[in-house]
């Protein structure tokens with residue numbers, strides 16, 4: 001599943017190719033992904049220009065609004081979506097649901113499992129879109145730090161790891177990144193969120209940022225491949241310290257990594273290093 005770092009790498013990879021470019025054609029090949037694709041969206045897009053591509057959580061937001069009108073194209077890659085740039089007249093494969101043509105290049109959305117999202121928002125006030133208004137803080141924004149995390153968790157009695165993965169609190173921390181950040185911070189995934197002090201909240205916030213940034217940097221080196229190949233985004237991952245390594249030695253102390261279930265998800269951690 002594309003996680004926040006993959007989506008951010010997709011965004012950064014697309015920017016130099018699409019920003020400032022005019023949309024000359026659009027093709028919708030399926031009526032519905034996770035949500036119905038708005039009828040007429042292809043016709044609406046033609047003639048508009050991509051002013052920039054923003055990101056909110058795992059949504060890619062194509063800003064096609066200007067003083068003359070327009071709006072925003074929202075894309076979410078769901079479980080299995082990927083974006084590629086292809087040459088015009090490249091035949092569409094079975095799961096290629098959407099094309100956005102810029103003349104000599106075409107942005108193509110492939111999504112075999114169809115859990116992705118493609119929506120149109122008329123007007124400029126994208127932050128009020130119902131899918132975005134419910135999202136929590138961006139972990140890579142300046143507002144997200146240990147002081148914020150400390151204040152936000154004082155009434156939260158549940159374990160920290162499922163809370164970090166709750167998009168209503170903070171967006172884009174998937175299972176891998178939650179596990180690796182908690183290991184880096186030396187905090188047990190089972191610890192009650194409100195039992196983590198200010199200093200450790202600062203360490204944890206820093207660990208989350210550095211874990212996400214490391215994944216983005218790792219993916220950034222493959223951006224060129226991504227935009228030029230059919231591989232899509234998502235073929236990169238951190239070399240994990242604990243995630244997926246149950247029974248293998250902790251890289252710090254050598255004790256076997258534990259695996260437990262939390263909120264239906266696998267959690268990996270070192271019971272000696274994380275408290």
Ligand SMILES: [Zn+2]
Pocket residue numbers: 250251252253254255270271272273274
């Ligand atoms: Zn350890």
